Amino acid sequence: MTEGGAAGGRDSAADGNSTVTTGAGRRPLGRELILTEAVRFIDQRGQDRLTMRRLGAELSVEAMALYRYVPGREQLLDGVVEHVMNELYETTMTKELATSWPEYLERMAQGVRAVAIGHPRVFPLVAVRPPAAPWLRPPLRSLRWVEGFLEALAKFGFSAQQSVLVYRAFATFLLGHLLLETATLAGEAEAPIEDDTEVAGTDALSAYPRLTSLSAQLSQDAFEDEFDDALHDLIKRVAHFRS
Amino acid sequence: MTEGGAAGGRDSAADGNSTVTTGAGRRPLGRELILTEAVRFIDQRGQDRLTMRRLGAELSVEAMALYRYVPGREQLLDGVVEHVMNELYETTMTKELATSWPEYLERMAQGVRAVAIGHPRVFPLVAVRPPAAPWLRPPLRSLRWVEGFLEALAKFGFSAQQSVLVYRAFATFLLGHLLLETATLAGEAEAPIEDDTEVAGTDALSAYPRLTSLSAQLSQDAFEDEFDDALHDLIKRVAHFRS
DNA sequence: ACCTGAACACCGTTCAAGT
């Protein structure tokens, strides 16, 4: 239960949420602070351990205090998703503009991947929480972001229909690749391998000769290469859409 | 709280766990029965509403009775995943054998899709629960099944390395497509649209002109066509692996 | 052998009350 210790940190009050520590070592509560802490909590300990009571404790506050800023646990999780995906908006969209659509698509795909890898235990939430509208496709689930995406494609000469196809294809692509990659990353974080659970080490595989002989190749991950290869194939497919 | 009513069912006492219905109209508890009921429960009411106590009630038993057959809630959910994916094994693998690898891959992909669509609210569990081994990739997460998959590909002349690539590419493909499709299906099941939640109807879109003008095309789903198209492209890509 | 009652430690959430 270590807390902060000597506070006294001095941060430039440039943007909104930089409201220095109070004397008691507790920053002024607020939606932003709560979401930031929730993301950190999930990054470290996983979603299922995130509890209103524990999150409150992390902020030196009773759980009930959180309800002034967040309607409930479900909306908290939605907020976490939104909060994390905002990194993408700041990163990808703020940079200097891409000069071709393949470059644009490449960059945004890599941007989403960077966010996912940065928060492997949050990404399943991004993937699985019901989006604000039924036609939004995780992980590309922010209205603002999708609007920007369609705008960019239009600028590069895509028709409306084509843009929708590209949006869908990219969402599907990113979801599949990144959910698998982040699952592996999140798994590595713990796995202090237990005893009688079915961990399926090389021992339990005896009944499956091919798995046994391939376990080496199956184990070595190549997510980055797979992602890059599949991404380039997808971009080729998109080029095909345009004809 | 309706129960069974007049029981009197007569079942052949062929295998081990068939200890005939008690007079009270309650089938003999057991892992199989519990899992079947759990799947049905999730299909109807969703995973978050599944509770040991409620599942017990559904089986006319106190929650504690379940612990004799299932170690706990987590393992129950793993059991549900396994149980559902077994449908695939029975369906796809039991049929007459495919005569070419493209046919085989096509069939198995369609088989997985059929299972996913049959249990849209279970599929997220299939996608997201940590698999038995870290190199298993949901939704293709059964050791037995993957062994069969590799065996089939070997039969069609794929090398070990190639087979691993195909396994990974298919898992990624299926995960992305089917998670998005089942999310939509599961969403349709409820959505008795609420009032002040962010449902993002055509109204809330006013700030996003492109989304507004495309809402029609975005809303009409084309999951089947997308799936089939992408599947065939994937099969082409696989053909490329073989060179 | 199989199920239940009672109990424990924990949840999310509400609301009157404190400061």
Next chain:
DNA sequence: ACCTGAACACCGTTCAAGT
């Protein structure tokens, strides 16, 4: 204005006790 205490209805899980 902002937080807390106490309370409510619910969890998962354990274990001694019933039949």
